Amino acid sequence: MEMNEDRKFGLEKSHGDHLSNHSSGVSADWQFNTPAMSAAPPHPCTAASLVPPLTSSPFLSAPMAEAFVPGLWNHHATSVGGSNIQNTTSAINSIPIGRPVAMSSKGMLLSTPPLIFPPSLPHFPADSGFIERAARFSCLSGGGFMDVNLLRPSQSVAPARKASKVVMETQVQNSELSMTADKVVSLPAAYGSIDQSRMDTRRDRRSPHISNSESQETNFCEGGQDGNVDSSGNSSPSDLGANKRKRTIQDMEKDQVQRGPQSSSEATETKHKVEQNSSKHGGNNGKDNSEAAEEGYVHVRARRGQATNSHSLAERVRREKISERMKYLQELVPGCSKVTGKAVMLDEIINYVQSLQRQVEFLSMKLAAVNPQLDFSVERLLAKNLREFHGSPLSIAGFSQEMSYPRVYPSQQGLGHAGSSTMVNPSDAYRRTMNTQLPTTSGYKELSMQMHNPWNEEIVMQMDYDANHPPNAQEMNRKPDGFAI
Amino acid sequence: MQVTEAFKHAFLKQMLLGFQASAVSTKSMGFQERKNAIKLSADVAMAVARGSRKWTRGLIAGLSEERQNRSFLRLILGEQYESLLKPCHSSWKIPRCKKIVRRSLRVCWRKQKKNQSGVLARTLVEKRTQELKRLVPGGESMDGSSLLDETLDYVLSLRAQVDLMQSLLTTFEASKLRSHSKRRLPERKASYVSK
Numbered sequence: 001m002e003m004n005e006d007r008k009f010g011l012e013k014s015h016g017d018h019l020s021n022h023s024s025g026v027s028a029d030w031q032f033n034t035p036a037m038s039a040a041p042p043h044p045c046t047a048a049s050l051v052p053p054l055t056s057s058p059f060l061s062a063p064m065a066e067a068f069v070p071g072l073w074n075h076h077a078t079s080v081g082g083s084n085i086q087n088t089t090s091a092i093n094s095i096p097i098g099r100p101v102a103m104s105s106k107g108m109l110l111s112t113p114p115l116i117f118p119p120s121l122p123h124f125p126a127d128s129g130f131i132e133r134a135a136r137f138s139c140l141s142g143g144g145f146m147d148v149n150l151l152r153p154s155q156s157v158a159p160a161r162k163a164s165k166v167v168m169e170t171q172v173q174n175s176e177l178s179m180t181a182d183k184v185v186s187l188p189a190a191y192g193s194i195d196q197s198r199m200d201t202r203r204d205r206r207s208p209h210i211s212n213s214e215s216q217e218t219n220f221c222e223g224g225q226d227g228n229v230d231s232s233g234n235s236s237p238s239d240l241g242a243n244k245r246k247r248t249i250q251d252m253e254k255d256q257v258q259r260g261p262q263s264s265s266e267a268t269e270t271k272h273k274v275e276q277n278s279s280k281h282g283g284n285n286g287k288d289n290s291e292a293a294e295e296g297y298v299h300v301r302a303r304r305g306q307a308t309n310s311h312s313l314a315e316r317v318r319r320e321k322i323s324e325r326m327k328y329l330q331e332l333v334p335g336c337s338k339v340t341g342k343a344v345m346l347d348e349i350i351n352y353v354q355s356l357q358r359q360v361e362f363l364s365m366k367l368a369a370v371n372p373q374l375d376f377s378v379e380r381l382l383a384k385n386l387r388e389f390h391g392s393p394l395s396i397a398g399f400s401q402e403m404s405y406p407r408v409y410p411s412q413q414g415l416g417h418a419g420s421s422t423m424v425n426p427s428d429a430y431r432r433t434m435n436t437q438l439p440t441t442s443g444y445k446e447l448s449m450q451m452h453n454p455w456n457e458e459i460v461m462q463m464d465y466d467a468n469h470p471p472n473a474q475e476m477n478r479k480p481d482g483f484a485i
Numbered sequence: 486m487q488v489t490e491a492f493k494h495a496f497l498k499q500m501l502l503g504f505q506a507s508a509v510s511t512k513s514m515g516f517q518e519r520k521n522a523i524k525l526s527a528d529v530a531m532a533v534a535r536g537s538r539k540w541t542r543g544l545i546a547g548l549s550e551e552r553q554n555r556s557f558l559r560l561i562l563g564e565q566y567e568s569l570l571k572p573c574h575s576s577w578k579i580p581r582c583k584k585i586v587r588r589s590l591r592v593c594w595r596k597q598k599k600n601q602s603g604v605l606a607r608t609l610v611e612k613r614t615q616e617l618k619r620l621v622p623g624g625e626s627m628d629g630s631s632l633l634d635e636t637l638d639y640v641l642s643l644r645a646q647v648d649l650m651q652s653l654l655t656t657f658e659a660s661k662l663r664s665h666s667k668r669r670l671p672e673r674k675a676s677y678v679s680k
Binding site for chain 2: 309311318321322325326328329332333341342343346347349350352353354356357359360361363364365366367368369370
């Protein structure tokens with residue numbers, strides 16, 4: 001019972017995305033319900049225990065449905081179609097009434113399912129694909145009770161295609177997700193081979209977009225698990241569900257067709273760090289980025305028409321990273337907006353870096369030439385010049401942070417006007433810098449003695465030196481990371 | 486993407502400190518030595534202001550290769566100097582599992598057998614990456630994407646360095662000009678001061 005429950009929950013999750021993408025009315029309903037349902041109840045055990053064998057009547061009564069809809073969705077939101085209804089009905093019957101209250105974190109959605117569910121009931125039995133899927137999922141967890149139902153609804157042929165696609169997709173997703181050495185075509189094997197830990201990590205690596213649901217999924221998945229198999233059964237479908245939520249209808253179908261054979265044939269043995277889930281669509285990229293930022297893993301989904309080999313996935317991740325950086329560099333290096341292609345861009349970057357380095361050399365040469373004494377009585381110089389240098393972004397911007405000192409240099413009594421206050425500050429800042437830094441730099445003792453002497457008269461003169469501003473010292477030692485990108 | 490004011494601030498501070506640190510020894514220096522001292526202090530200031538990045542560590546490591554710079558570096562950095570040098574190793578290779586490397590090479594090789602079109606482009610890119618690695622300090626031990634990252638950072642800092650030195654230069658030149666004019670026109674000192 002427990003296993004079934006967990007499985008159902010997992011089913012719901014894995015299929016949730018699929019449901020949302022399903023063009024059928026059923027899926028639309030499921031779509032509403034899945035997010036609500038993903039607020040899974042924290043007591044899957046009870047639910048599981050309550051799920052009777054799916055021999056109960058396929059159609060649940062409306063009031064029952066209303067009461068148990070949340071739990072129902074939790075169970076079965078993922079499974080699309082007929083099997084769902086089987087499971088859901090049983091689940092509905094079994095779930096205690098009190099459950100829905102605890103479950104729905106999205107109260108508004110709860111209201112809709114009861115309305116939607118009854119009309120969609122007739123659709124369920126028609127879709128055998130879900131049943132097949134459910135069957136496979138059930139196989140994974142080793143439970144057999146779901147198989148009973150699966151046999152029954154497998155009459156409809158029309159949705160069979162879709163169902164098979166769904167199944168393939170599940171398989172594909174599973175194989176993608178698991179990436180284990182013993183990946184096999186059938187889902188059960190794939191599930192079975194999944195490590196507990198990896199499932200956990202995968203469970204943890206949910207996109208923030210469905211983070212709420214996922215956390216709750218994990219909650220109740222873990223709560224309900226009896227062992228490895230159960231949790232793997234739970235989490236793999238939940239992974240699938242999460243994955244599927246990211247995908248569109250078209251992608252799903254095509255992917256299934258294309259990737260099914262691929263994934264089954266390719267054996268991704270390595271428990272790759274790039275075991276990945278990111279969706280390929282731009283709309284989902286935000287999730288990927290945040291995921292990567294959170295976990296340090298990169299979730300990547302193989303794109304449509306591309307190999308799902310872990311190597312190719314990793315390569316693609318690498319390439320995307322590199323192209324992203326190249327874009328930044330393109331903005332940075334002047335005149336590179338029209339350039340396309342790595343080689344030419346790199347060429348431009350190299351030229352730019354070389355030119356900047358040469359510029360630094362040249363400027364240092366000029367600085368050496370301009371001040372032959374190199375006494376760098378910077379203070380005096382800057383104090384005089386910064387007043388003039390209104391336009392100098394360096395002085396103003398760099399020292400606008402300094403506290404304004406409405407003081408006037410003793411040497412420039414005439415500069416009493418307000419305009420000089422800002423200018424005076426930089427020089428104050430410099431002075432403060434020099435005077436605070438000199439004593440604080442370790443290993444600097446002998447030099448500081450010598451240095452202080454020429455500065456001493458400055459210090460004495462600068463009566464406005466405020467000892468209450470030691471922040472500079474801390475700033476210096478702090479080694480600020482001054483970039484904001 | 487711009488450098489922050491805090492960075493510019495710290496950069497300038499460090500540079501002026503560095504100028505001071507080297508000033509005593511450069512009183513009797515020749516032009517070349519002065520220029521080198523200025524450049525050294527500018528580079529160190531850039532690295533210190535930026536914080537701890539791969540390229541800053543590489544830069545300081547590169548600078549300390551020469552004996553003459555070491556005393557200056559020790560002065561400026563203090564106790565951080567030793568700690569900065571230790572972990573940074575330009576010859577460090579990124580540790581890679583041989584098995585995985587071999588397998589990926591095999592895959593790439595098989596792909597190459599089928600697809601020869603991108604070979605030329607790839608070699609060009611490889612060549613340029615090598616050159617970029619030489620340019621960016623500490624770049625030898627970086628892989629492709631982090632190299633670009635560090636390059637980005639490095640370019641930003643270089644730009645800030647150039648801007649800073651340029652403004653310093655104009656400041657000095659202006660002050661020099663004014664002092665010259667002051668000397669030549671002492672009778673106008675009063676009006677000048679009153680400005």
